[in-house]
Amino acid sequence: MAGNSRRRYDVAIVGAGIVGLAHAVAARRRGLSVVVLDRAAGILGASIRNFGHLCLTGQDGRAREYAEESRERWLALAAEAGFWVGETGTVVAAQNPEEAAVLDEFRDLRGPDDIVILDADGVRDRVPVAPGRVRSGAWLPRDLQVDPREAAGAIARWLRDDGVDFHFTTSALGVDPGRVHTSRGPVIADTVIVAVNHDVDQLFPVLAEAHRVQRCGLDMLLVDAQLDGPLTSPLFTGWSLIRYAGFTRTASAAALRSRLVAEHPDLAALDLNQMYTQRPDGGLIVGDTHYRGDGIDPFQGEPAFDALLSLARDLFGVRELRVRERWQGVYASAPDDFLIATPLPGVRVVSVTTGIGMTTGLGLGERVIDDLYSSATTQDLGEPTISLSAR
Ligand SMILES: Cc1cc2nc3c(=O)[nH]c(=O)nc-3n(C[C@H](O)[C@H](O)[C@H](O)COP(=O)(O)OP(=O)(O)OC[C@H]3O[C@@H](n4cnc5c(N)ncnc54)[C@H](O)[C@@H]3O)c2cc1C
Numbered sequence: 001m002a003g004n005s006r007r008r009y010d011v012a013i014v015g016a017g018i019v020g021l022a023h024a025v026a027a028r029r030r031g032l033s034v035v036v037l038d039r040a041a042g043i044l045g046a047s048i049r050n051f052g053h054l055c056l057t058g059q060d061g062r063a064r065e066y067a068e069e070s071r072e073r074w075l076a077l078a079a080e081a082g083f084w085v086g087e088t089g090t091v092v093a094a095q096n097p098e099e100a101a102v103l104d105e106f107r108d109l110r111g112p113d114d115i116v117i118l119d120a121d122g123v124r125d126r127v128p129v130a131p132g133r134v135r136s137g138a139w140l141p142r143d144l145q146v147d148p149r150e151a152a153g154a155i156a157r158w159l160r161d162d163g164v165d166f167h168f169t170t171s172a173l174g175v176d177p178g179r180v181h182t183s184r185g186p187v188i189a190d191t192v193i194v195a196v197n198h199d200v201d202q203l204f205p206v207l208a209e210a211h212r213v214q215r216c217g218l219d220m221l222l223v224d225a226q227l228d229g230p231l232t233s234p235l236f237t238g239w240s241l242i243r244y245a246g247f248t249r250t251a252s253a254a255a256l257r258s259r260l261v262a263e264h265p266d267l268a269a270l271d272l273n274q275m276y277t278q279r280p281d282g283g284l285i286v287g288d289t290h291y292r293g294d295g296i297d298p299f300q301g302e303p304a305f306d307a308l309l310s311l312a313r314d315l316f317g318v319r320e321l322r323v324r325e326r327w328q329g330v331y332a333s334a335p336d337d338f339l340i341a342t343p344l345p346g347v348r349v350v351s352v353t354t355g356i357g358m359t360t361g362l363g364l365g366e367r368v369i370d371d372l373y374s375s376a377t378t379q380d381l382g383e384p385t386i387s388l389s390a391r
Contacts, residue, residue, distance in 0.1 A: 053277055194347065
């Protein structure tokens with residue numbers, strides 16, 4: 001690597017998405033020298049392809065802990081790095097009694113600081129859903145929102161100004177203790193963080209297999225619509241209530257799942273999460289579907305987009321939706337929500353293995369760096385690290 005190959009860093013990070021950046025932020029807070037490597041020409045992965053929804057209320061267990069820590073980090077970073085983070089909360093629109101029952105039970109579990117039950121008018125006061133379309137709903141006040149096209153880039157620029165070296169168009173080809181072999185030569189560092197999302201199956205295939213990591217592809221749209229007012233909060237539906245662990249642990253979630261699957265087998269087959277956020281320019285992010293495998297078919301079927309658009313027309317009561325963009329997102333998927341492993345001394349492989357990396361990533365990075373560099377305490381990262389062949 002021209003210029004930098006002879007320099008030794010405290011921390012080398014492979015992957016400039018939110019998870020890699022989170023580790024860079026945490027390392028810089030401890031005064032460590034950091035280099036970030038990414039094979040793409042810029043930040044182009046899942047971290048810019050998402051909803052920008054920081055959905056901490058819907059998390060459970062370890063994800064909730066990371067999400068809570070991330071919340072503080074997002075608010076602080078937005079001020080420091082100069083990007084928008086909205087204390088928007090989330091609105092959940094309930095369209096049937098089973099959805100309302102999940103929300104009521106969740107309120108009983110979590111209390112009024114986390115969830116406020118709304119009637120239909122209360123939902124419509126907050127989000128522009130069509131009259132008569134919802135029966136009730138909820139407000140999750142602590143959730144946040146960022147613009148996914150802005151946030152990661154702003155954090156990277158802020159880190160660069162703070163002395164972090166970034167090398168894009170630089171592929172990691174393999175990792176040894178203290179060394180990343182890249183397409184531009186070796187990078188030397190005491191600690192190596194590998195934060196390559198689903199591409200962990202390329203660099204550490206044995207590790208990925210051991211954790212049953214697959215790829216999950218998602219269909220997404222950006223549309224222009226004449227809504228009956230701005231969408232000032234991310235909007236969840238019943239499909240979200242059978243997805244996020246905080247909601248699915250309610251006893252009522254099983255009945256809701258049965259109802260949705262029985263009434264909409266076509267949508268269930270798409271593994272739909274009907275949800276929306278609005279970007280600052282007014283564009284409505286519409287999603288999403290999920291399809292998993294070792295490889296993801298790049299050919300996105302139009303029926304999935306038809307279904308997403310039809311649902312949006314119904315919920316918002318609009319006839320015209322102009323599609324501005326369509327894209328495919330991909331993230332790592334595994335039975336556990338997080339992969340944190342030490343395949344080699346001084347090397348951490350870190351991947352969020354479900355679709356909550358924006359929500360949890362900043363807290364996760366903090367914990368991993370803390371575990372590596374705080375001599376006083378050893379953080380319980382919740383699962384044993386394992387040693388497997390690096391390549
Ligand atoms: C459509 C969609 C919607 C989502 N919505 C939300 C949401 O609203 N809220 C939420 O919390 N989460 C959401 N997620 C999940 C979230 O976006 C991801 O969990 C998160 O962005 C993962 O961050 P990352 O840094 O691991 O991955 P990425 O952003 O994909 O970054 C990984 C980087 O590693 C690089 N890389 C890979 N291999 C190599 C190599 N060999 N050498 C060098 N570089 C390499 C890639 O180029 C890439 O830049 C969504 C995801 C998708 C796809």
